[in-house]
Amino acid sequence: MFSEEKLNKVKEIIARYPEGKQKSALIPLLHLAQEEFGGWLSPETMDYVGSLLQITPIEVYEVATFYSMFNLKPVGKYLFEVCQTGPCMLNGSDQIIDYIKQKLKIGVGETTPDGLFTLKTVECLGACGYAPMMQLGKHFREHLTPEKVDAIIAECRSKANAN
Amino acid sequence: MQLLQNAGQKQTQTKEQVRRIINEYMGRKLLLDKAHIEGIRYYDTYRKNGGYEAAGKVFKTMSPDLVVEEVKKSGLRGRGGAGFPTGMKWSFLAKPEGVPRYLVCNADESEPGTFKDRYLMEFLPHLLIEGLLIASYALGSHSTYIYIRGEYAWIPDILEEAIAEAKQNGWLGKNIQGTGFDLEIYVQRGAGAYICGEETALIESLEGKRGNPRIKPPFPAVKGLWQCPTVVNNVETLAAVVPIINIGGEEYAKIGIGKSTGTKLISACGNIKKPGVYEIDMTISVEEFIYSDEYCGGIPKGKRLKACIPGGSSVPILPANLLLKTAKGETRMMTYESLNDGGFATGSMMGSGGFVVLDEDQCVVRNTYTLARFYHHESCGQCSPCREGTGWMKRVLHNIEYGKGKMSDIDLLWDIQRKIEGNTICPLGDAAAWPVAAAIRHFRDEFEWHVKNPNAAQQRNFGIAHYADPLPVAAAAV
Ligand SMILES: Cc1cc2nc3c(=O)[nH]c(=O)nc-3n(C[C@H](O)[C@H](O)[C@H](O)COP(=O)(O)O)c2cc1C
Ligand code: SF4
Ligand code: FES
Numbered sequence: 001m002f003s004e005e006k007l008n009k010v011k012e013i014i015a016r017y018p019e020g021k022q023k024s025a026l027i028p029l030l031h032l033a034q035e036e037f038g039g040w041l042s043p044e045t046m047d048y049v050g051s052l053l054q055i056t057p058i059e060v061y062e063v064a065t066f067y068s069m070f071n072l073k074p075v076g077k078y079l080f081e082v083c084q085t086g087p088c089m090l091n092g093s094d095q096i097i098d099y100i101k102q103k104l105k106i107g108v109g110e111t112t113p114d115g116l117f118t119l120k121t122v123e124c125l126g127a128c129g130y131a132p133m134m135q136l137g138k139h140f141r142e143h144l145t146p147e148k149v150d151a152i153i154a155e156c157r158s159k160a161n162a163n
Numbered sequence: 164m165q166l167l168q169n170a171g172q173k174q175t176q177t178k179e180q181v182r183r184i185i186n187e188y189m190g191r192k193l194l195l196d197k198a199h200i201e202g203i204r205y206y207d208t209y210r211k212n213g214g215y216e217a218a219g220k221v222f223k224t225m226s227p228d229l230v231v232e233e234v235k236k237s238g239l240r241g242r243g244g245a246g247f248p249t250g251m252k253w254s255f256l257a258k259p260e261g262v263p264r265y266l267v268c269n270a271d272e273s274e275p276g277t278f279k280d281r282y283l284m285e286f287l288p289h290l291l292i293e294g295l296l297i298a299s300y301a302l303g304s305h306s307t308y309i310y311i312r313g314e315y316a317w318i319p320d321i322l323e324e325a326i327a328e329a330k331q332n333g334w335l336g337k338n339i340q341g342t343g344f345d346l347e348i349y350v351q352r353g354a355g356a357y358i359c360g361e362e363t364a365l366i367e368s369l370e371g372k373r374g375n376p377r378i379k380p381p382f383p384a385v386k387g388l389w390q391c392p393t394v395v396n397n398v399e400t401l402a403a404v405v406p407i408i409n410i411g412g413e414e415y416a417k418i419g420i421g422k423s424t425g426t427k428l429i430s431a432c433g434n435i436k437k438p439g440v441y442e443i444d445m446t447i448s449v450e451e452f453i454y455s456d457e458y459c460g461g462i463p464k465g466k467r468l469k470a471c472i473p474g475g476s477s478v479p480i481l482p483a484n485l486l487l488k489t490a491k492g493e494t495r496m497m498t499y500e501s502l503n504d505g506g507f508a509t510g511s512m513m514g515s516g517g518f519v520v521l522d523e524d525q526c527v528v529r530n531t532y533t534l535a536r537f538y539h540h541e542s543c544g545q546c547s548p549c550r551e552g553t554g555w556m557k558r559v560l561h562n563i564e565y566g567k568g569k570m571s572d573i574d575l576l577w578d579i580q581r582k583i584e585g586n587t588i589c590p591l592g593d594a595a596a597w598p599v600a601a602a603i604r605h606f607r608d609e610f611e612w613h614v615k616n617p618n619a620a621q622q623r624n625f626g627i628a629h630y631a632d633p634l635p636v637a638a639a640a641v
Contacts, residue, residue, distance in 0.1 A: 016306075016349045018263070020390055026371035027354050031313070060372075067354035068540075069313045085275045086476060087432045087519050088532045099366040116489075122277035123357070123537045125314045127515070129430060129438035138316040 076118035087128035193406035206328035236412030239422035243397030271360035276517025288325035376589035423498035434522035436460035473515025477594035479601030539596035566617035
């Protein structure tokens with residue numbers, strides 16, 4: 001269940017569309033739910049979002065499964081989404097992916113046993129000129145090198161320890 | 164000299180006229196001219212530097228139809244990839260009585276190699292808001308949506324802040340500047356789907372559905388968002404409306420060559436010294452763009468230029484010799500027409516302006532494989548030629564790249580791409596077919612090398628550098 005504050009946000013989002021077109025709020029609400037409820041969308045979460053918009057569960061599932069940013073399984077606290085498309089490949093994204101695999105001892109699509117890190121490969125994120133790159137949470141990490149990857153991993157570990 | 168000859172041919176202008184245009188407008192910037200000013204992201208600085216003057220002029224002196232006329236005069240062509248004349252698109256918008264009309268800004272920007280809209284939104288959000296305001300007034304849209312790709316997760320905050328500032332200063336909301344015109348602008352995030360850049364898929368997504376493109380007709384201009392008449396325009400297209408109003412459509416049309424009017428943002432990446440977003444007036448040559456210090460600054464580490472994808476991943480890749488000169492031996496220019504000179508046999512396209520450079524060490528097979536994987540990943544799956552064909556091409560390319568290919572696979576690839584092209588609901592099928600076709604057309608020997616040398620192909624994970632017989636590439640002219 002969303003907090004009072006988030007429910008107000010939900011109302012504000014629905015008000016952006018004409019009467020009766022509240023289904024348009026589905027993707028924004030799924031983003032909100034994913035942020036709020038542990039970084040992924042469980043069936044319960046999806047049903048809840050559907051109930052807020054008065055649409056059937058299947059209308060939510062078919063959308064949630066279409067878009068690659070919605071995680072339908074739990075992911076680590078820190079999700080490394082590394083771009084592997086042409087322009088990044090030309091600038092060494094393959095080596096960066098290999099480096100992360102070796103460093104975290106996981107394969108693509110896997111999560112470290114401590115639940116901290118998940119590695120995912122993604123297609124072009126619109127940072128081709130600043131390659132290689134990855135998305136971490138809300139932001140992009142660009143011009144990646146092995147040293148930068150080390151620093152990012154250390155940064156995540158210390159943040160996790162602080163909590 | 165070559166430049167002048169080309170320009171002259173295309174436009175039937177005298178050499179003197181062309182020279183004047185080139186001298187006068189060389190390096191002219193209309194979109195990024197103020198990008199360097201500190202604080203330009205915020206309303207006060209933007210306003211102090213001439214911001215919202217175009218909108219003010221429109222509200223004081225122009226009817227909506229006059230704005231459309233001005234955009235027509237400018238010759239502005241859509242910057243999202245297809246290059247359709249914007250003024251004409253606007254004039255097609257149906258205006259049935261009592262039905263709302265919508266403007267939607269396409270900020271989905273997901274074509275590999277393209278990152279120019281991001282730059283505009285991050286650094287000049289008010290330029291986009293002002294463009295949206297003018298365009299919404301011209302089209303009669305009272306609710307305008309910016310559909311932005313979900314991965315640009317920090318940009319909606321920037322845009323929403325700019326929207327709030329504009330509202331506080333009377334440029335959005337009710338009765339804007341006392342004209343009686345009302346407008347709200349909303350930012351909607353996507354969630355990771357390249358196909359949502361296609362305008363009808365975008366509309367579906369905005370309606371809270373899967374991004375499946377619609378069959379056209381009806382076109383969005385008649386039945387778009389919530390079945391109402393809708394115009395979908397790219398971020399850069401809408402931003403360009405501001406300078407068009409400021410300097411006038413006719414003045415804007417004087418910049419550039421032939422039907423490539425005005426300035427264009429190019430996002431340059433790959434193997435170049437200075438990757439980034441550049442504004443060019445469409446009068447420079449491809450060679451100048453790659454080698455001049457004002458733009459890409461040449462190829463790093465003294466390497467030679469091998470190939471280039473000049474307009475985003477969907478457009479045909481060209482080998483260096485055909486990139487710098489057309490098949491007729493003319494200098495290739497950074498214009499819609501010149502990049503397309505020779506059709507797909509020996510030319511390419513301006514596309515979305517995503518300029519990807521490959522140096523001599525890069526493997527065209529591997530590059531093509533990553534693009535095929537991209538299109539397979541992004542196919543919405545509605546049409547079987549696209550859904551099955553993209554996956555098939557990906558698998559065959561994977562085999563060739565990893566030393567498990569057969570000679571017949573190359574013809575098979577050719578055959579698959581040919582069967583996709585033109586047989587699908589939306590152009591994503593074509594966009595997936597073209598890069599494969601062009602790679603085989605121009606680099607067939609490289610595919611054959613992979614088949615003939617499976618062990619060497621297998622051993623190298625990261626592309627084939629300096630393989631047995633280097634391909635003849637045009638020497639880099641500095
Ligand atoms: C698969 C596909 C992806 C597209 N992606 C984008 C995009 O990310 N941004 C964009 O502006 N146009 C994109 N387009 C083009 C749009 O369909 C549409 O033509 C464009 O937004 C019109 O705006 P313009 O006339 O201002 O260029 C895409 C088209 C296709 C077929
Ligand atoms: S061509 Fe591909 S992406 Fe376009 S509608 Fe068909 S299946 Fe979907
Ligand atoms: S190819 Fe990696 S961000 Fe574009």
